[in-house]
Amino acid sequence: MKFKRVKMVYFSPTKTTQKVLESIANGIDVEEVVHFDLTYPKNIEQTIAPFLDEIVIIGAPVYAGRLPVVAVERFKQLRANNTLAIIVVVYGNRGFDDALLELKNLVIELGFIPIAGAAFVGEHSFSTHDTPVAQGRPDSLDIQDTMEFAQKINDKIKTLLTFKIQNNLEISGNFPYKDEMPPNKVTPVVNEKLCNECGMCIDVCPTGAISFEEGIITKTELCIRCCACVKSCPNEARVVENSAWKAISHTLNANCNIRKEPELFL
Ligand SMILES: Cc1cc2nc3c(=O)[nH]c(=O)nc-3n(C[C@H](O)[C@H](O)[C@H](O)COP(=O)(O)O)c2cc1C
Numbered sequence: 001m002k003f004k005r006v007k008m009v010y011f012s013p014t015k016t017t018q019k020v021l022e023s024i025a026n027g028i029d030v031e032e033v034v035h036f037d038l039t040y041p042k043n044i045e046q047t048i049a050p051f052l053d054e055i056v057i058i059g060a061p062v063y064a065g066r067l068p069v070v071a072v073e074r075f076k077q078l079r080a081n082n083t084l085a086i087i088v089v090v091y092g093n094r095g096f097d098d099a100l101l102e103l104k105n106l107v108i109e110l111g112f113i114p115i116a117g118a119a120f121v122g123e124h125s126f127s128t129h130d131t132p133v134a135q136g137r138p139d140s141l142d143i144q145d146t147m148e149f150a151q152k153i154n155d156k157i158k159t160l161l162t163f164k165i166q167n168n169l170e171i172s173g174n175f176p177y178k179d180e181m182p183p184n185k186v187t188p189v190v191n192e193k194l195c196n197e198c199g200m201c202i203d204v205c206p207t208g209a210i211s212f213e214e215g216i217i218t219k220t221e222l223c224i225r226c227c228a229c230v231k232s233c234p235n236e237a238r239v240v241e242n243s244a245w246k247a248i249s250h251t252l253n254a255n256c257n258i259r260k261e262p263e264l265f266l
Contacts, residue, residue: 001084001160005032005054009078011039011071012061013206013226016122016138017090021059023143024086024118027150028055029157038074039206051083055157058107059088061122063224065097065178070207070224072106080111084165086153087117092124093134093256100265101173114169115160116153117265120146124252125227126245131253145262152266171265186242187223188230190216194237201229201238 006025012018025033060071089099096119124133202210209222229238
């Protein structure tokens with residue numbers, strides 16, 4: 001089989017998933033790479049064109065061993081008709097548990113046929129200067145692995161015969177899946193002394209949780225703790241102050257400091 005286009009479909013608040021997908025897509029033997037970024041509320045209103053003559057790479061981060069609920073909701077708008085898919089999760093060096101299996105089952109439900117899957121490592125959303133977790137990943141070694149993964153996909157695509165493609169990709173993970181994360185009770189806060197109200201945090205929030213109403217307001221019920229606002233603030237004015245959340249960062253820093261390598265499923 002041969003394809004004209006690879007379409008990347010992703011949810012990626014702090015951009016590590018996007019980076020991994022871009023690198024895989026660049027290694028796939030096609031004429032064109034198209035982005036379909038479902039991270040931001042404004043992009044969700046786009047009409048989703050049917051998938052034709054293309055292969056799709058679909059990716060999301062791992063949240064508590066699962067897919068982020070909001071990513072699942074957004075992916076559920078996609079419809080495919082036996083379109084081939086490469087499924088990717090990116091996790092912060094703790095573990096990906098059931099997330100890749102959840103993504104596999106979801107894409108099958110949407111009409112895709114997953115032919116390859118991978119779990120890559122990205123800098124943990126909760127990583128800070130003081131408590132780094134998988135800092136700087138995906139790094140050059142990970143990028144090399146994405147190239148090798150893409151090459152294996154190219155080889156696999158060449159051998160596929162349209163009438164024989166089956167849903168038989170084996171992925172690690174368990175069903176029933178791990179429990180979903182409980183509702184969020186805390187959000188990053190604004191350090192008023194550093195904030196110059198530039199609005200960057202509002203722009204990068206994937207759920208529209210941040211708004212400007214006589215100061216920066218964050219709606220707890222919408223915040224998914226992705227830390228896009230913390231990581232993108234040019235003045236380091238978005239900070240995590242909650243002690244339980246900070247304790248999680250310390251635990252991750254202490255327990256997840258042995259480098260994990262990408263896992264590929266073909
Ligand atoms: C709420 C939340 C839960 C997370 N849970 C996990 C987890 O269970 N295992 C893990 O290794 N990383 C976990 N992470 C880290 C992210 O999976 C990781 O940082 C990923 O690279 C973020 O992807 P993005 O840059 O595309 O947003 C979690 C991050 C957040 C915000």
